[in-house]
Amino acid sequence: MFSVTSMANDFMTAKLIDGKALADSIKARVKEQAAQLQNSRGITPGLATVLVGENPASKTYVASKQKTVQELEMYSVGHTLPADISQNDLLNIIRDLGADAKIHGILVQLPLPAHIDQETVLAAIPLEKDVDGFHPINVGRLAMLKTLSVINRAPLFVPCTPAGCLALIDASGTKIEGARAVVIGRSNIVGLPVAFLLLHRNATVTICHSHTQNLPAVVGQADIVVAAIGKPRFVQADWIKPGATVIDVGINEIPDATKKSGKRLIGDVDFENAQNVAGAITPVPGGVGPMTIAMLMQNTLTAAQRAGDLIA
Ligand SMILES: NC(=O)c1ccc[n+]([C@@H]2O[C@H](COP(=O)([O-])OP(=O)(O)OC[C@H]3O[C@@H](n4cnc5c(N)ncnc54)[C@H](OP(=O)(O)O)[C@@H]3O)[C@@H](O)[C@H]2O)c1
Structure with missing residues (x-):
């Protein structure tokens, strides 16, 4: 479980907030609930990652997101696309993923190359699969005060x-x-x-x-x-x-x-x-x-639970 460790040395007063431990506990819970969803409804939460280009940091982030999906025994699909892919081709891939019932979450790794309009691409992700929370509607709902507690106005996912x-x-x-x-x-x-x-x-x-x-x-x-x-x-x-x-x-x-x-x-x-x-x-x-990845796993599970009408 999560721990806040008080450091022993007199000169070190801060509590260390252990993100790895908290992330591990969230991932363990997600893994358990994903298995329950599979057993009870035959639904395996699925995440598609879309990586455009060769940015080394982006490649590392996407690799660790996919690895974590596999560790949690969920379904993972990775699209690695050339930096010069046209916007239309990228949109077609996202639309196909949007229509794929095995995919509950779509993550487009940012930033995208300059010739691609980021907002158009993010807006092409179906709202209910926007597990990164960057669809303009989810962003807008997050920005609006007093909406988080109103279920049909709240963002479906928070970044x-x-x-x-x-x-x-x-x-x-x-x-x-x-x-x-x-x-x-x-x-x-x-x-x-x-x-x-x-x-x-x-x-x-x-x-x-x-x-x-x-x-x-x-x-x-x-x-x-x-x-x-x-x-x-x-x-x-x-x-x-x-x-x-x-x-x-x-x-x-x-x-x-x-x-x-x-x-x-x-x-x-x-x-x-x-x-x-x-x-x-x-x-x-x-x-x-580590918390970024844990929250992505949580969002992917939530998307799959909603697809199975198990939660609102
Ligand atoms: N841990 C994770 O999972 C995770 C996830 C995402 C990002 N990150 C990291 O978080 C950091 C920030 O990422 P980002 O994507 O938000 O970066 P970003 O888009 O480059 O934004 C940086 C922000 O810092 C501000 N800034 C730059 N110089 C400043 C200064 N001298 N004084 C005050 N503010 C200044 C900029 O102000 P202006 O708006 O005025 O330019 C801008 O708003 C990066 O190191 C990134 O790698 C970590």
Whole structure:
């Protein structure tokens, strides 16, 4: 089960929010429920991944999503397409997957090459198979206040990384309602949806970006900091309010001669020093990353359960 580990050293005060442990517990539950769905209704939750081009990070993400689907004994189909595929050919593949009853979720790995209109492609995914939550209608519903509790107006799916961030904040025991939350980054896939989710949970939310003035002072007011910037060790320890909960979404590769690969991954927060100030903090790796995949598995299961009319 999930654990928040208090670090022993006197200089290390932060609780480590163990995303891997939480993700493992979610995946174990999904595996069990997927098996039940198979036994009771003959439905195996199926996820199709669509990868366009040769972006190495995208290839790694898609490979680990497919591997996890297989580990959970669900059904997986992968389309790996050339970078110069035409938009029409890509749309035809998505339409075929949309009509395939064995596929309950379709994930188009972003970003897409520049000649393809991302929104047109995302809008071609049937709403009920939009397990990444990026269909314009699901995004719009997420943006609208007070809709999350109204079942027929709520987004059918919430994007996986933002949903994972909220689950990690909850798991840390941090109260979201009434908290001051600062989200650094306003991308469509992380910053903006995280901010909406926090707002819907009644946090007071500030969204920061590259034009924000005096970012350290803004961050210093936050009870909850979500860093989604894409710059290694960008958020400094002395910006953070003592005791704040820090969720580090960043995945940055840096050289490391001590590793066989010659590199390693670090986040957007200066973890080594921030853990002396924060109340709770996610590590990189082992924080948000595993949760993104776990939430995708959960969404795929949900899509299959809905296809079987087992849930609304
Ligand atoms: N763990 C996971 O599963 C997962 C999933 C997705 C992404 N990620 C990682 O999360 C990070 C962010 O991803 P993304 O897709 O959201 O990136 P993105 O689209 O490049 O957005 C980065 C955001 O950071 C802001 N920013 C850049 N420089 C800044 C500065 N100096 N001060 C304040 N804000 C600044 C940008 O502001 P402007 O809008 O003004 O340009 C932008 O809103 C990346 O490291 C990515 O690899 C991780």
